[in-house]
Amino acid sequence: MTSIEVQALTKEFGSRRAVDDLTFTVRPGRVTGFLGPNGAGKSTTLRLVLGLDRPTSGTATVGGRAYPTLQEPLRHVGALLDAQAAHGSRTGRDHLRTLAASNRIPDRRVDELLEQTGLAPAARRRVKTYSLGMRQRLGIAAALLGDPAVVMLDEPSNGLDPEGIIWIRELLRRLAGEGRTVLVSSHLMNETASFADHLVVLGRGRLLADTPMREFIHARVQPSVRVRTTDPTALKAALAEHGHDAAEHEDGHWSVRHARVDDIGRLASAAGVPLLELAAEEGTLEQAYLDLTATETEFTAQPQEA
């Protein structure tokens, strides 16, 4: 089993600390969402893991080894960092073949990946004619060429159409289900919520959270019960009588905080309040993330140098 281990990792660019004493482990068999505002240090951390930058101090290893020491690295770690990186004058197929050859990966694997990523019809077109979404798919194909145990993707949904977004979600779930280590950075909270089991959250280069996604949400957002009725006065009275705190929304539904759906259902029924809708409302990742951003100083605006 191959984990990504980041240990006391620090990277300075001049006087700017992009990554600040980071320690975390990304484990196999689950999708880890990598979150944080612009400039938090996500891409720098991924680059350090891939040996594309040298740390100022600390280490980043994959399965206990530094990436540059891996032989035929595509067979161990697949990464998508920059979808624009492919050479525009090559065809998609040639781009993948070149990568495959340098890691002794057979050409048939290239054709498999072109099929899997939906690029087969465009395989013989030059990359410069590809849309952003197609380049993104090409980058994902490149990452998966060597059937790696570790997959790291920076904003993989970027530029994908709705069908592509569903495809990437299912792909990530499948890769984790196969026991691989999957680390995915994203700014899209709904997207991340749809595929991640675990979260690593950065703010100004520091670790703010390393926790299962459910715990991250539950620690910050109280679940509530959503209710709609034809008789708001009676509902309000019944809730107040039982000490429930309820808020009415513009569209006419009510949220009852810190409540269980069974209790509200029983209470409404006993009071003869007609219900049109009754549902448990789980907190969302977006709410939890915004709660964190509101409370952590690491999220406050970073002065940008000219």
Ligand SMILES: Nc1ncnc2c1ncn2[C@@H]1O[C@H](COP(=O)(O)OP(=O)(O)OP(=O)(O)O)[C@@H](O)[C@H]1O
């Ligand atoms: N090569 C570099 N030279 C100087 N500063 C850099 C360099 N690369 C990154 N930085 C700085 O390091 C900080 C972290 O940047 P990084 O790109 O890692 O953040 P990020 O979390 O990936 O952001 P985003 O969500 O916008 O992609 C930023 O302040 C950035 O300006």
